[in-house]
């Protein structure tokens with residue numbers, strides 16, 4: 001019955017482990033989840049108020065497909081202020097989440113015969129979205145020693161005449177690392193020279209630590225800006241995952257095509273959520289800073305705790321809300337923990353702790369833990385992991 005496309009697609013593996021954890025919770029088990037990929041904070045009050053006002057004002061009809069001008073202008077101002085980027089309205093599209101922006105980009109830019117370079121470990125949706133567009137994902141391994149940043153050598157080696165684009169995600173889900181300026185400059189030079197588009201997913205921009213500065217690769221010069229599509233949104237920065245507002249900024253011709261695709265699928269993102277996003281971007285930003293400060297404290301606690309578990313080795317992450325410890329030292333100890341999936345399953349069943357196996361992100365040597373959870377649960381979860389793995393150490 002199903003199309004080849006539907007048969008080929010893999011459901012999100014991060015959602016799979018999360019649903020098993022939820023099922024155990026529903027059965028009454030006290031599951032501690034390090035699996036989730038969304039802030040545990042509530043959406044800021046001023047943002048909620050803006051949405052309520054939009055409803056009361058009757059702002060509840062179709063809007064322009066690619067977003068209302070008011071929101072586009074707020075995005076333009078944000079990109080200029082935070083990233084030093086200048087865009088016009090026809091270079092901006094608002095979609096139903098950054099994931100939807102990425103989907104539109106892939107559909108508008110890629111087709112059969114195109115190759116897309118994806119540094120691994122990668123976010124789970126990139127390869128699937130590339131494949132859905134008929135193009136071919138090409139994985140290039142990055143290493144912990146290099147801070148999980150794509151090196152210019154590895155990038156250049158992966159380029160073929162078919163290479164159409166490179167996907168960058170900084171700060172990264174799952175690694176928790178951000179690219180530094182020198183690394184981005186080298187990548188940008190190669191992309192410009194070889195005519196390769198850069199899809200830059202900057203959704204974790206606001207979550208950087210230890211003085212790390214987020215840099216948008218598009219800001220490194222007019223030549224690279226012309227080849228770059230910047231993707232961002234309010235989900236992670238403003239604890240607004242359920243509102244489904246994301247956006248992309250890039251060449252007008254591409255944005256126009258993305259808008260046409262969107263016009264035949266979802267039409268506009270929710271009118272009310274657009275008004276909420278205007279407030280999120282233009283209103284007071286103290287809640288963003290407060291959330292980032294809390295994540296920072298948890299980051300340190302989780303990172304220190306992970307390194308105290310025998311067999312775990314974790315480099316200090318400097319972005320997003322993930323720790324990505326290397327766990328492969330344990331895999332030889334017992335068949336029960338001989339891979340990241342087996343380890344994750346054991347932790348869920350025996351410790352009642354949910355983590356995401358690294359193989360979901362293309363690297364079996366690691367597991368991902370999200371610290372979008374309370375300090376208390378971080379402590380309890382670490383203790384349970386330690387106890388459960390004690391016999392294997």
Ligand SMILES: *Cc1c(COP(=O)(O)O)cnc(C)c1O
Nearest residue numbers: 097098099123173203233235246
């Ligand atoms: C959460 C996430 C997104 C998607 O965010 P939405 O705006 O909620 O669709 C995009 N990229 C990465 C890497 C993410 O972790």
